[in-house]
Amino acid sequence: MSGWRTHSGPAVGLDQHGIDTDQLIPARFMSTPRTEGYGRFLLHDQRFEEGRPIPGHPLNTADAEDARFLIARRDFGVGSSREAAVYALVDFGIRAVIAPSFGDIFAANAVNNALAPLRVSEAAAESLLSLTGTGATELHVDLTATHMNAGQEKIAFALDDHWRTKIINGWDDIDLTGKHQGAIAAYREADMVRRPWAVVARGA
Amino acid sequence: MTAPRTLYQKIWDAHVIHTREDGADLLWVDRHLVHEGSHHAFARLAERGLRVAEPGLTTGVADHYVPTRGTPASEAIGRMIATLRENCARHGIRFFGQRDPRQGIVHVVGPEQGLTLPGLTMVCGDSHTSTHGALGAIAFGIGATEVAHVLATQTIWQKPARSLRLTFDGALGPGITAKDMALHWIARLGSGGAQGHAVEYAGSAVRALSMEGRLTLCNLSIEGGARCGMVAPDDTTFAYLEGRSFVPDGPHWEAAREAWSDLPSDADAAFDRDVTIDAAEIEPTVTWGTSPEDALPIGATVPDPDRAATDRRDHIARALDYMGLSAGRPLSGTPIDQVFIGSCTNARIEDLREAASVLAGRVAKVPGLVSPGSALVKQVAEQEGLDRVFRDAGLTWVEAGCSMCVGMNGDIVPPGKRCASTTNRNFRGRQGPGARTHLMSPAMVAAAAVTGELTDVRFLLTGRAA
Numbered sequence: 012m013s014g015w016r017t018h019s020g021p022a023v024g025l026d027q028h029g030i031d032t033d034q035l036i037p038a039r040f041m042s043t044p045r046t047e048g049y050g051r052f053l054l055h056d057q058r059f060e061e062g063r064p065i066p067g068h069p070l071n072t073a074d075a076e077d078a079r080f081l082i083a084r085r086d087f088g089v090g091s092s093r094e095a096a097v098y099a100l101v102d103f104g105i106r107a108v109i110a111p112s113f114g115d116i117f118a119a120n121a122v123n124n125a126l127a128p129l130r131v132s133e134a135a136a137e138s139l140l141s142l143t144g145t146g147a148t149e150l151h152v153d154l155t156a157t158h159m160n161a162g163q164e165k166i167a168f169a170l171d172d173h174w175r176t177k178i179i180n181g182w183d184d185i186d187l188t189g190k191h192q193g194a195i196a197a198y199r200e201a202d203m204v205r206r207p208w209a210v211v212a213r214g215a
Numbered sequence: 216m217t218a219p220r221t222l223y224q225k226i227w228d229a230h231v232i233h234t235r236e237d238g239a240d241l242l243w244v245d246r247h248l249v250h251e252g253s254h255h256a257f258a259r260l261a262e263r264g265l266r267v268a269e270p271g272l273t274t275g276v277a278d279h280y281v282p283t284r285g286t287p288a289s290e291a292i293g294r295m296i297a298t299l300r301e302n303c304a305r306h307g308i309r310f311f312g313q314r315d316p317r318q319g320i321v322h323v324v325g326p327e328q329g330l331t332l333p334g335l336t337m338v339c340g341d342s343h344t345s346t347h348g349a350l351g352a353i354a355f356g357i358g359a360t361e362v363a364h365v366l367a368t369q370t371i372w373q374k375p376a377r378s379l380r381l382t383f384d385g386a387l388g389p390g391i392t393a394k395d396m397a398l399h400w401i402a403r404l405g406s407g408g409a410q411g412h413a414v415e416y417a418g419s420a421v422r423a424l425s426m427e428g429r430l431t432l433c434n435l436s437i438e439g440g441a442r443c444g445m446v447a448p449d450d451t452t453f454a455y456l457e458g459r460s461f462v463p464d465g466p467h468w469e470a471a472r473e474a475w476s477d478l479p480s481d482a483d484a485a486f487d488r489d490v491t492i493d494a495a496e497i498e499p500t501v502t503w504g505t506s507p508e509d510a511l512p513i514g515a516t517v518p519d520p521d522r523a524a525t526d527r528r529d530h531i532a533r534a535l536d537y538m539g540l541s542a543g544r545p546l547s548g549t550p551i552d553q554v555f556i557g558s559c560t561n562a563r564i565e566d567l568r569e570a571a572s573v574l575a576g577r578v579a580k581v582p583g584l585v586s587p588g589s590a591l592v593k594q595v596a597e598q599e600g601l602d603r604v605f606r607d608a609g610l611t612w613v614e615a616g617c618s619m620c621v622g623m624n625g626d627i628v629p630p631g632k633r634c635a636s637t638t639n640r641n642f643r644g645r646q647g648p649g650a651r652t653h654l655m656s657p658a659m660v661a662a663a664a665v666t667g668e669l670t671d672v673r674f675l676l677t678g679r680a681a
Contacts, residue, residue, distance in 0.1 A: 028530060029407075033643070038622055041623070042623075043291075086407040086440070089406055090640060091341075091342050094360060114407075115411060116342060120360065124360070184361075184372060185263070191241055194232050195368065198243055206474065208332075211272060
């Protein structure tokens with residue numbers, strides 16, 4: 012996974028709260044191999060009707076094709092743990108989702124795919140949404156900063172420090188955990204003595 | 216002297232391998248459950264040439280894509296099940312596949328087989344993993360990258376969640392179930408109300424619940440945004456577990472019982488948040504919108520966006536449009552097209568008994584599907600003659616799986632059709648594109664089947680055991 016520090020590009024706004032992962036990618040698309048690309052599935056049932064794009068949906072505009080940022084209201088990504096919801100956003104080209112709050116599992120999945128879940132205040136989300144409502148808005152996000160730029164406006168965002176480092180470096184947890192192999196082995200050995208009952212019994 | 220700790224803290228502390236500077240802990244994982252959706256994670260392992268670290272602590276269950284009738288609905292669906300079988304075989308993982316007597320929905324199978332135990336950490340690539348917390352375990356859903364990490368290392372990085380104690384004082388009224396308790400608190404706190412929190416369910420109404428009821432309550436924790444939900448283990452827990460296939464026996468059972476008796480939160484343990492609910496106030500609850508927080512007592516009317524708080528107006532208006540409902544109309548009497556009884560939320564034996572007690576000797580006005588939570592639940596239900604009750608009422612009795620809760624296997628609600636469902640999510644399109652879902656308890660779904668409309672089940676319980 013390759014990391015990133017800064018991105019500039021168009022932002023699209025979705026003036027909805029609680030956009031759940033079933034909407035981000037309907038379950039029926041999830042047997043598709045990732046190599047085929049998940050971008051076309053993003054918010055599929057909001058965007059398409061009988062296979063045709065629904066005019067007026069913010070993601071169906073010409074500007075949205077190059078979108079790098081998605082702005083939404085609170086509780087973005089609640090629901091199912093499907094990482095495919097993140098794949099759909101990433102494959103569409105989105106690099107950061109900007110919202111007042113996120114589903115916990117979604118946010119962790121996002122970071123593992125270098126998609127930044129940037130938390131902003133409710134008021135900031137509303138002002139960004141009103142900007143995007145008038146057409147595509149150019150945003151500049153520098154993950155090492157505490158503010159993003161929308162034209163002349165500066166908007167504060169929050170991102171966990173470890174997540175910030177992980178996204179910038181494109182780190183993978185399996186690599187990071189590698190250096191703790193000794194501690195894991197020691198825990199396992201001690202735990203076998205301490206909690207022998209916790210090992211799976213043979214079963215019937 | 217150690218400081219007083221909660222159930223969650225005690226289990227957490229016992230699993231910490233390493234603490235990072237930013238406060239995240241590397242935790243040992245006692246049980247890892249995988250299903251068809253784990254194919255992305257296995258693919259990641261294969262790319263990196265890694266092996267599964269602890270196949271003995273890993274169990275594969277086919278549930279999301281399994282057909283409930285006959286053969287897989289498409290080649291792609293069949294391939295999902297075959298891929299899981301192959302991945303489990305390649306890594307020496309115990310696998311409960313189609314036609315295995317232990318197969319079922321992963322969150323029904325874990326407790327039923329005794330894989331789920333008090334004091335454990337458990338993960339699965341499914342948000343409803345919170346279910347297993349009913350036995351006094353820390354259990355939570357994770358994404359594919361994390362599944363790959365657990366497969367490769369049997370550990371996971373996590374920051375401790377904040378604690379929220381939800382106390383249900385008093386007793387539930389007749390015909391009121393754990394499902395109503397869950398929809399009630401989620402409606403009150405909101406679908407993001409418990410975000411970042413580990414919920415411990417407490418109080419006399421929780422203690423009085425059967426294991427099945429506790430599993431339903433913990434299952435829905437994620438619908439309130441919680442990381443996990445838990446109930447402290449007690450005699451109900453131990454009686455449920457004793458003798459199940461994978462439960463430790465002999466001296467290990469005794470040692471485990473002793474360890475488990477220390478798990479409940481200390482009397483003076485501090486919670487970050489405390490919410491108390493009077494159980495007697497809970498009524499049969501149904502959802503009217505497109506989020507589990509859109510729930511009301513059956514006697515209520517459909518909310519009016521114009522009278523709602525400003526930040527709810529837009530959501531309510533959109534939800535009513537999708538659901539085809541008009542503001543101000545009573546929820547009771549809303550005509551439905553079909554019913555579904557199933558899912559990891561409400562397809563255990565007790566759920567089927569509750570539904571059957573309403574349906575016995577009655578005929579459903581609408582068609583419906585009944586999918587038991589596991590092959591074992593199906594077998595017990597058939598021994599008790601429950602399948603006959605459902606069939607005689609005109610419903611279709613099928614095999615175990617996630618089925619029409621998520622529609623991955625092809626069991627879907629057609630566009631625009633209204634389904635009374637025992638499941639966990641009324642999200643847009645969850646049960647199929649354009650499907651309209653109303654969540655409620657198994658007894659309430661049975662009542663809706665009998666009358667063909669949303670109905671207060673208490674009117675149908677006169678003279679019957681509820």
